[in-house]
Amino acid sequence: MNLHEYQARELLRRAGIPVPPDGVATTPREAKQVAERLGAGKVVVKAQVHAGGRGKAGGVKLADSPEEAERTAAKILGMKIKGLTVHTVLLAPAAEIASEAYVGVIVDRASQSPVFMVSPAGGIDIEEVAATTPEKIFRARVDARYGLLPHQALGLAFRLYHDVGPARQAADILQKLYRAFVDAGASLAEINPLVRTPRGEIVALDAKIVVDDSELDRHPEIAALRDPTAEEPSEVQAREANLTYIRLEGDVGCVVNGAGLAMATMDLVKYYGGEPANFLDIGGSSNPEKVVNALKIITADQDVKAILFNIFGGITRCDDVANGIVAATRQFTVDRPIVIRLTGTNEQEAVEILNGVGMKALTDMDEAVKQAVGLAKGAAAA
Amino acid sequence: MSVFVDGNTRLVVQGITGRDGSFHAKQMMAYGTRVVAGVTPGKGGQTFQDTVPIFNTVAEAAAQTGANTSVIYVPAKFAADAIFEAADAGVGLVVCITEGVPVLDMTRVSPYVKERGARLIGPNCPGLITPGVAKVGIIPGQICTPGPIGVVSRSGTLTYEVVYQLTRAGMGQTTCVGIGGDPIIGTSFIDCLEAFQADPATKAVVMIGEIGGTDEQQAAEFVRTRMTKPVVGFIAGQTAPPGRRMGHAGAIISGSSGTAAEKMAAFEHAGIAVMQRPADVVPLLKERR
Numbered sequence: 001m002n003l004h005e006y007q008a009r010e011l012l013r014r015a016g017i018p019v020p021p022d023g024v025a026t027t028p029r030e031a032k033q034v035a036e037r038l039g040a041g042k043v044v045v046k047a048q049v050h051a052g053g054r055g056k057a058g059g060v061k062l063a064d065s066p067e068e069a070e071r072t073a074a075k076i077l078g079m080k081i082k083g084l085t086v087h088t089v090l091l092a093p094a095a096e097i098a099s100e101a102y103v104g105v106i107v108d109r110a111s112q113s114p115v116f117m118v119s120p121a122g123g124i125d126i127e128e129v130a131a132t133t134p135e136k137i138f139r140a141r142v143d144a145r146y147g148l149l150p151h152q153a154l155g156l157a158f159r160l161y162h163d164v165g166p167a168r169q170a171a172d173i174l175q176k177l178y179r180a181f182v183d184a185g186a187s188l189a190e191i192n193p194l195v196r197t198p199r200g201e202i203v204a205l206d207a208k209i210v211v212d213d214s215e216l217d218r219h220p221e222i223a224a225l226r227d228p229t230a231e232e233p234s235e236v237q238a239r240e241a242n243l244t245y246i247r248l249e250g251d252v253g254c255v256v257n258g259a260g261l262a263m264a265t266m267d268l269v270k271y272y273g274g275e276p277a278n279f280l281d282i283g284g285s286s287n288p289e290k291v292v293n294a295l296k297i298i299t300a301d302q303d304v305k306a307i308l309f310n311i312f313g314g315i316t317r318c319d320d321v322a323n324g325i326v327a328a329t330r331q332f333t334v335d336r337p338i339v340i341r342l343t344g345t346n347e348q349e350a351v352e353i354l355n356g357v358g359m360k361a362l363t364d365m366d367e368a369v370k371q372a373v374g375l376a377k378g379a380a381a382a
Numbered sequence: 383m384s385v386f387v388d389g390n391t392r393l394v395v396q397g398i399t400g401r402d403g404s405f406h407a408k409q410m411m412a413y414g415t416r417v418v419a420g421v422t423p424g425k426g427g428q429t430f431q432d433t434v435p436i437f438n439t440v441a442e443a444a445a446q447t448g449a450n451t452s453v454i455y456v457p458a459k460f461a462a463d464a465i466f467e468a469a470d471a472g473v474g475l476v477v478c479i480t481e482g483v484p485v486l487d488m489t490r491v492s493p494y495v496k497e498r499g500a501r502l503i504g505p506n507c508p509g510l511i512t513p514g515v516a517k518v519g520i521i522p523g524q525i526c527t528p529g530p531i532g533v534v535s536r537s538g539t540l541t542y543e544v545v546y547q548l549t550r551a552g553m554g555q556t557t558c559v560g561i562g563g564d565p566i567i568g569t570s571f572i573d574c575l576e577a578f579q580a581d582p583a584t585k586a587v588v589m590i591g592e593i594g595g596t597d598e599q600q601a602a603e604f605v606r607t608r609m610t611k612p613v614v615g616f617i618a619g620q621t622a623p624p625g626r627r628m629g630h631a632g633a634i635i636s637g638s639s640g641t642a643a644e645k646m647a648a649f650e651h652a653g654i655a656v657m658q659r660p661a662d663v664v665p666l667l668k669e670r671r
Contacts, residue, residue: 107485107486109565109566109597109632112488112492113493114489127638144490145490145494185484185486212485212486213482214458214485214631215484218459244629246623246626246628248621248623257539258538258629259537259630260536260537260590260592260618261537261538261542261618263593263628264540264543264618264659267618267620267642267659268659271658279622279629284481312539312546314520314521314522315520344522344525365543365660365661
């Protein structure tokens, strides 16, 4: 789960990291009031969306006065950045900057450990730094059982600042960042830029935190930060129904059990010349209600021209899935053709259930995908 | 012959009285796996299905029954401790089926298990099966058949699909290992490839990867430099959008890294025959016999 910048700033502030004052607004009028309260002359107005490249998209602007902040917020609120509508802006005093650095900690898959990355080339996308000037990135692997060791923190800090004074300040920030990272159950926490002001203070100007979804159960205060308005509504609906759903651009709706098979099914749709409309995993233990919810979500997507079920029964029972399909067609009109492939646990029972309502089931994945692609194309041509 | 699981496997089921644990314990017993103990704290002294003794701790279970392998079906928030407990009890192979184990837990678990000389498979995996001999986990036994092909995969049902294709074509399996779909897992592709290369009964290997991370690229390099047996590979997620987690916690393209195209190119460079779809597994293996 991604946190908004204003939420991440608050977590860092609570961890004791110096973060300049700020405020959020959801209307231009509120933006003006926040700018007045901040008291500073010049403020920065920043779109709060879960997308990178906000600046390039015009979602980050300076304003010289509260009045201008109001006008700027009016432009940014409602703007779409990478398909996501901006509902909230953050306002903060424009900072004086002597130098900018990057500091971040991620869970690194290869070393199976948290890894810190710091760079004196801050303020720009760290992936860009990694691609163009990798020698400007310095890393330290953390043994999660002991945490970030003081010498590691100071060693990294000296990569950013030559003098011991600022280096000690930065080392302290790195320790607090690691604490915030662990306490939030994050898989990534970064400050970019970490700024040194002309007066020698070191402050965090922008923050990004990504929380491991598996941690949300034991961090209810973090889970409460989820902003459903910042996500695709159908994906929110799916999550509430315990389905994993990702909407794509195509016209073949896919309902599959298991993430790997779901991806392979989408790939096979493409292989046979179609375009998958979505990723949808109904999960391991099946119950008919999940299938009903899956069909509700898929049929709500008007781009879908044909619906493909691909079920390999293991823990998932084919008869549960068949019962779900029948229940769905009784609860609402499914006005798109359905192609069903199922094999494995209780396959025979499932076939009987489907035949009982005049539906057919296939056993071969390739055959089912070919049919679904053909039906979608036929519907598109009609 | 086989890898990791064989006729000497003596299994303890952690979470044997839970919904998933009891269901799959029965399935494993029915398949012929030697389930020698179960563990559920507070239920020590009882028996499961009138035959399997239940203990309060893995240490007791291992001491009294000689269990050398553990399979874990406990809820995600208890899974890390269940793995620590199995490793502390001296169990050599620990298979964690549980999905949703926090990745920061795994950063502590992984080095701990390794330092104690145990092998962890998973978490978030279907386990493994040596057809006709023993299964540890949840892979449906009826789709497998004994034979010369080793299978290793990050997925569950996609593995079943490929194994089903093999079985229908009369190509049996030595062992099928599901290594799990999480970002941090105990046993890698390379560990399995190394074991299959060393196993005399395994004549060819099928490797099923997916988007996210670089494990497949490293595995490809291992195949290129260290393996003499033919390898056939598949990568799921060619149509996956970047930056989105495709169901598995580890299946995500970060920036431009971890794409299917990159992994398939690494396979080709290593001389691994690349399947475009699951049904390609049989013809590609036949070509390489």
